[in-house]
Structures are given as C-alpha cells and as structure tokens.
Amino acid sequence: xxxxxxxxxxxxxxxxGEFTALWCTVALSRGGSQxxxxxxxxxxxxxxxxxxxxALVYALTLLPAIVGGRSWVGxxxxxxxxxxxxxxxGRGPAWxx
Numbered sequence: 001x002x003x004x005x006x007x008x009x010x011x012x013x014x015x016x017g018e019f020t021a022l023w024c025t026v027a028l029s030r031g032g033s034q035x036x037x038x039x040x041x042x043x044x045x046x047x048x049x050x051x052x053x054x055a056l057v058y059a060l061t062l063l064p065a066i067v068g069g070r071s072w073v074g075x076x077x078x079x080x081x082x083x084x085x086x087x088x089x090g091r092g093p094a095w096x097x
Contacts, residue, residue: 035062 027081037058044050044057 014023039060040061041054045054048054
C-alpha cells in the first residue's frame with residue numbers, strides 16, 4: 001500500500017453500485033448451486049435410501065468446479081473476458097483509472 005493511502009472500508013466498497021450488484025449476483029449464483037447440490041443428494045437418498053449413494057452424488061456435483069474451475073481461473077480467456085466486459089460497459093480496464 002502506498003504511503004498516505006487509506007484502505008477502503010466495507011461501506012466504500014459496497015457503496016459502489018457495480019460492486020454491490022456483482023457481489024449479490026455471485027452470492028445468488030453460489031446459493032443456487034448449493035441448493036441444486038443438496039436437492040440432487042436428497043433425491044438420490046429418496047430413490048435409493050443409501051447414504052453411500054447420496055454422498056457419491058453430492059461429491060460428483062463438486063467435480064465440475066474442481067476440474068473445470070481450476071483450469072479456467074488461470075487462463076488468458078478469463079483475463080480477456082473480464083477486460084472486454086468492463087470495456088464494453090464503458091468502464092475501461094481497472095488499471096487505467
């Protein structure tokens with residue numbers, strides 16, 4: 001942190017409409033994904049009555065995030081997508097402000 005610079009507070013960050021909208025969207029998406037995982041596990045238990053199958057189904061719902069999520073985060077595509085989105089909405093890249 002630069003000398004004399006102050007850290008942003010939660011009020012500063014959530015006071016920005018774009019950040020608040022993005023944060024709420026991510027929270028809703030993660031909540032929906034978790035609800036779907038639990039619903040599939042409950043369905044598996046209702047159909048089979050087996051805790052092992054239920055655990056397997058729940059574990060398999062995490063597989064795409066483990067396998068696909070790690071490879072996408074470090075890719076140049078993620079950088080290009082974020083940059084093109086911010087430029088398309090008139091914000092420009094974050095480092096140019």
